[in-house]
Amino acid sequence: MSEPQLGLVQELSTDVKHRQRMTAEFRKFINGLKEGKFLATECKSCGKKFMPPRFTCPCGGKDLKWFEVNPEGTLYTWSIVHFAPEGIAKKTNVPYAVGVIEFEDNLLLTGHLKGLTSKPKVGMKVKIEPQELDSGDLAYFIKPA
Amino acid sequence: MSEPQLGLVQELSTDVKHRQRMTAEFRKFINGLKEGKFLATECKSCGKKFMPPRFTCPCGGKDLKWFEVNPEGTLYTWSIVHFAPEGIAKKTNVPYAVGVIEFEDNLLLTGHLKGLTSKPKVGMKVKIEPQELDSGDLAYFIKPA
Amino acid sequence: MAIPKVAIVGIGHSKYGKRGKIIEEDIEGEKAAYPAVTIRELAHESYFPAIEHAGITNDDVEASVIGIAAEAFAGQGAAAALIADEVGIIGKPTMRVETACATGSTAIRTAWAQIASGQFDVMAAIGVETMTWVSTAYATELMSVAGDHRWEYPYGISFPTFYSLYAARKMAVDGLTRDQLSAVSVKSHYYGYYNKLAHLRRKVSIEDANGAVPIALPLRLYDCCLISDGAATVILANEEKAKKMSSDPLWITGLGCSSDTMRVTDRPNLTNLGGSVRAAEMAYKSSGRSAKDINVAYVHDCFSIAEIMAYEDLGFCERGQGGKWTEERGPYIDGPGVPVNVDGGLKSKGHPLGATGIGQVVDAYKQVFGTAEKQRQVPDAEVALCHNVGQHGQFVNVFILEP
Amino acid sequence: MAIPKVAIVGIGHSKYGKRGKIIEEDIEGEKAAYPAVTIRELAHESYFPAIEHAGITNDDVEASVIGIAAEAFAGQGAAAALIADEVGIIGKPTMRVETACATGSTAIRTAWAQIASGQFDVMAAIGVETMTWVSTAYATELMSVAGDHRWEYPYGISFPTFYSLYAARKMAVDGLTRDQLSAVSVKSHYYGYYNKLAHLRRKVSIEDANGAVPIALPLRLYDCCLISDGAATVILANEEKAKKMSSDPLWITGLGCSSDTMRVTDRPNLTNLGGSVRAAEMAYKSSGRSAKDINVAYVHDCFSIAEIMAYEDLGFCERGQGGKWTEERGPYIDGPGVPVNVDGGLKSKGHPLGATGIGQVVDAYKQVFGTAEKQRQVPDAEVALCHNVGQHGQFVNVFILEP
Ligand SMILES: [Zn+2]
């Protein structure tokens, strides 16, 4: 439990909670990261862009295309968690840092901020990277760029 | 896990589910059984009798008195459970028998039917008895009279 | 006492089944495949066809009500917000309702009231549940915790056990037989076999049902409904909008709802469900209809005994005669009574808790407008009844639906 | 657009606190003791005073709506049926609603619609939750699972963390300060100290709040609401019945509700809650009132940052000025603005999820009719506003209440 492995796909096969991740959009996103591509989707009808990716648009559009996003962004906001919910506390030490990152096109994504438990700062440059978990599954984390 | 201990107050102090039992009406009922008294309540306003005991009456009456019921009754209906929910399955073997017993004044009570997994019969004579659980807590079971 | 006019103007219904994996079916030469999905994609699968059917877009949907019976099944809290977001009804009022197995119909009655109050004109009622991702023992636990935790659950009274207490009593009092219970399952599986959206499309014989493994005797495997994943959606609209947007509105002409005591031991008898009787009475009264006007009915058959009690409680046959009426083919399309659960019911079509009550209304719509599979289409059905029960009658909703 | 007239005609409110054990209080010489209870007895504690206040019996209550946010807290399923049975509303329609922390107000809006639709004349909305019997880590888990399980929860975003993301952003964008956050808690605890039904009756200083243990920085202990047990009930009636049964009906003159995106990253900013803005707009519009007409307000202060955003979203101060307005004593009774959370709010009074939104309305009733404890009574309050939020704006209800 030294380095937090937030992304927590360790229990993918047994924990019902992680069933939420068993679909094409999530896999495509994660596999893209592994291949060095940071992917989002865009509605062909109204042009709205989605991070995390969606396959349907609130406009009613069901034809969305994938596109690549620059993996570097800025820290939009942050939190340093000192008291974790039971499900997380079992798997990682506190404190850990999480944040929202702003990428190009005002796309936002939540994630674990690696190595940023002391001085996260809104506006600082950060970068998304794939993370290989103990389980062999893949997730992502955010680190200073 | 040889003899089923349905009544399951074993985890009284740790299992949140059993907090439902931590109130005066339940304790009075169980302690009564221990002293050989099988207790129910009666609304002083409308005369309605309650088994299990209630402290408030749907008529609005809040003045209810305890009274003693004959511990012998008849089997009103039964079931032999071959597939138990997880919380029960952890603590007892299947099959086990449960039933509804009719006491005097048409008072009904659900309970574990001890020694009746093969031939329970609607109308048969039965009797309620206190049951000392492994935990030292007290519950009750039903057996042929 | 007529009620404000609210209509069903759009329907959508996912395939029911074990939807955590790909399903491939080949039944009588008709092949179909369904992808592996979660509650999110199931909601899509029922919602988008519903708004397309209504001929509207998300812009027209003013609010939603989401039916999910137990969030523990999917491991997702605030699931109403998730579902509303997924289908794109965003920034508009939403909420979750829960009445155990009657959750779906409660979503409809909640949306009905919000429209009838004048607050909203067009709403979506979406029901969804994924139940097959947990062990059967845990699924049973999640349904059994609905017994009173002070006086019932701790003595081993599981959810099927409640209904088995009714079955054993009805056998003793009304002379209900094992064959009569099985006859219900045979009928459910007969119709479910022809319903493309049903979970278990397999015909079953009386012998199969009589000899099935015991679950909670007198009830055996085929007496019990399936544990399923699935979703269903209806779009509801007030009179003005319904007439404008739909050439085929299905009006909710009758609405009844009731409840019953928490504990099984506080009921006056264990041979029928008082909640069903009261809800049906309210529904018939508000619609001006009676049991003999019903052309097609959906009754809550979580267990075979429940369907038999429903026949009596809804007035399809005399009290105490439900078993006999089944054997006389009363509930068959070509029988002498009212066709019941021609979609396969909870036993063959499946019972994804939050979706079930909405799925009944979706199939009622198909029957009334003649779009069901032909082997299970009731000819000239006009007046439909849907009956959805939570627990063993703690929550009951009954709808009368007419074109 | 006026809405159908529905009034609050009876109120009941349990003591909030750790109710699994006996509570003994001795505050400023006033002694009180409260018994150890479960959800059942808590429901009694709020329900019976409410029908007595309304001057009615159970015979007059036609239906109920029960607010319970997470059954896992009490370990009891079908809890709506249990609660309805316990208080004696038996054989009549009931249902459970759930919108996370806004569950209580959703019970009221659901009952409102059923009355406004003409279906029922008199109803009870009962909210109850027992949260202190599980570990704090498990309670946090039960609230945190409401984050998106695909994109949020797995990365460690707990429930307090969502609000801390808003706090950090608002500090960066609007110049919100640590002292301003603490000023909210100081106010909550000041008024809660005088509320006999509050959970934590203890005055807190700016220094206490600034130096409290970190929960999810920037938020510290006193920025966060309590984990409490409690129940609250209101009896609602239509115009005819309300006028007949009550000399002091409190009318729901405005009703607004809205929602927002599931994921925090889909919001246009993280300095306010769009759901609150939309719900307030709907409530003001339906009542013909505006922010400046409000004499006393209850806002959803699950976290200090939430209360500050609410000041802005409800129009009590300019956008971005919520922190400053707090320091200027805007929300104090003797301040220049609108008295807010004079019951102690979720932070001092407590936050038993299903009860909270109903508890706000109960206190609004007391304020408007002048029956609150004198140290926290707003003089001549007439128009009250209640604002209840589920998650971080996924569910929002706003009521305007007037005598
Ligand atoms: Zn689009």
Ligand SMILES: [Zn+2]
């Ligand atoms: Zn009485």
